[in-house]
Amino acid sequence: MLAGFFSKNKETTRDVKPEGRAMRVIAITNQKGGCGKTTTAINLAACLGELGKKVLLIDLDSQAHATVGLNIDNKKLHRTIFDVLTSSKKKPTELADIIVKGATNVDIAPASIKLATIEQLLAGVPGRDNLLHLKLQPLRERYDLAIIDCPPTIGVLTFNALRACREVIVPIEPSFFSLHGLGKLFETIEMFKDTLDHDISIKALPTIYDKRTCFAREVIKDLVDNHKIDTLKTFIGVNVxxxxxxSYGVPISEYDKKSSGYRDYLALAREVIDLEVLKPANTFAALGFENPLEYPVKTNKGVIFAYRDHDAQNVRITGDFNNWSVEGEELNKMGNTGFFRKEISLTPGRYRYKLIVDDEWIRDPSNPRIITSPMGDLSFFEFAE
Ligand SMILES: Nc1ncnc2c1ncn2[C@@H]1O[C@H](COP(=O)(O)OP(=O)(O)OP(=O)(O)O)[C@@H](O)[C@H]1O
Ligand SMILES: [Mg+2]
Known part of the structure; x- marks a missing residue:
């Protein structure tokens, strides 16, 4: 019983923007070198930023090309993604500690050559593939998307990216060797899908694509017909x-807006936005919800609470209506939709509450009403008869 802690003294209320959705995590991966992974990671992130999305670009390659490609001098940095992935519980380094500004609406978690040692350092460490996923959790409300630039190898860094993401983009330069080794990559992703309880969507992105050659077209046709790989509609053409x-350390959006490279990456950003894994409005409608963006919603019996998070296992609610019980009341998981919901019968009044998502107490991201209390931010709502 925590009712005493949540006294009504010293409380102030405020409204915040409801956060309708959780951060999308997209890994850009292909073990083939030089196929346009980093170029895609930087320019997709920058174009998404231009379109108003808050983006975190994560450089997961010891070559640190995404870091250098945004003109960040990693030699001057005190800590990088290496420190985040190897930090101890006693002296943790969080992603928020290393993030620097990369471009408009784009922050970057930079890398350095030190990452090259991580494979040996983490060998035999339990849960080593899960480190990035866990470190991303506190940032879920801060960014709309995280874009991960993977190294050209399948090892612990790529495993961390696959564990953390729900979407993979595989840049493919249509060359003689481009399909070689792809089978192994797809096998690895499939293996990960089996060990996770969530799906990963995989899409190929033709890059450095010379539209004039039949060869490029044939490689992409082979990809679709024989490898049954979903290909994005946008192709990235060759553009110097x-x-x-x-080489100037800026994304194409800041270098040349008239270039075909900019047009291609802007089209890709738009396509990626359209690919929202779940269209909340449709899903809410399918579930019979009245208001797709804000919760809780009043019904004749009481109130519906809802929470959306694909990675959450267990969601509970605790508040004034159950005397701040530590166990709370469990929200029902709605199949594979990533939604949890519960209708609670209540009499008219004012109620403060928190959601308990996998044992973490959080405010309700889809409720704009907040009370600042001595115990931190609480969500609240009130309704009359
Ligand atoms: N569409 C394009 N047109 C012309 N050049 C390109 C294009 N995309 C990438 N490049 C160039 O090709 C080279 C390799 O690209 P990039 O570094 O993005 O590949 P990568 O897959 O990240 O490589 P690595 O596997 O080494 O990390 C770079 O010099 C880059 O500038
Ligand atoms: Mg690269």
């Missing part, structure tokens, strides 16, 4: 401006 932008 992309190379130049990287």
């Amino acid at each position: 401006k992309l190379k130049e932008a990287a």
Whole structure:
């Protein structure tokens, strides 16, 4: 019973923007070198930022090309993603401790050459593939998307990216060797899908694509017909401006807006936005909800609470209506939709509450009403008869 802690003294109320959805995590991966992973990670992130999305770009490659490609001098950095992935419980380094500004609406978690040692350092460490996933959790409300630039190897860093993401983009440069080794990558992703309880969507992205050659078209056709791989509608054509932008340490959006490279990556960003894993409005409608964006919703009997999070296992609610019981009341998981919901019968009044998501007490991200109390931010609502 925690009712005493949540006294009504010293409380102030405020409204915040409801956060309708959790951060999407997209890994850009292919073990083939030089196929456009980093170019895609930087420019997709920058174009998503231009379109108003808050993006975290994570450099997971010891070559640190995404870091350098955004003109960040990693030699001057005190800590990088290496420190996040190897931090101890006693002296933790969080992603928030290393993040620097990369471009408009884009922050970057930078890398350095030190990452090259991580494979040996983490060998035999239990849960080593889960480190990035866990470190991303506190940032779920801060960013709309996280884009991970993977190294050209399948090892602990790529495993961390696959564990953390729900979507994979595989850049493919249509060359003689481009399909070689792809089978292994897809096998690895499938293996991960089996060990996780969530699905990963995989999409190929033709890059450095010379539209004039039949060869490029044939490689992509082979990909779709024989490898049954879903290909994005956007193709990234060959454009020397992309190379130049990287050498100046800026994304294409800041280098040349007239270039075909910019047009291609902007089209990709738009396609990625349209690919929202779940369209909340439709899903809410399918579940019979009245208001797709804000919760709780009043019904004739009481109130419906809802929470959306694909990675959550167990969601409970505790508050004034159950005397702040530590166990709370469990929300029902709605199949594979990532939604949890519960209708609670209540009499009219004012109620403060918190959600307990996998043992973490959080405020309700889809409720804009907040009370600041001595115990921190609490969600609240009130309704009359
Ligand atoms: N669409 C494009 N047109 C012209 N050049 C490109 C294009 N995309 C990438 N490049 C160039 O190709 C080279 C390899 O690209 P990039 O570094 O993005 O590949 P990568 O897959 O990240 O490589 P690695 O496997 O080493 O990490 C770079 O010099 C880059 O500037
Ligand atoms: Mg790269």
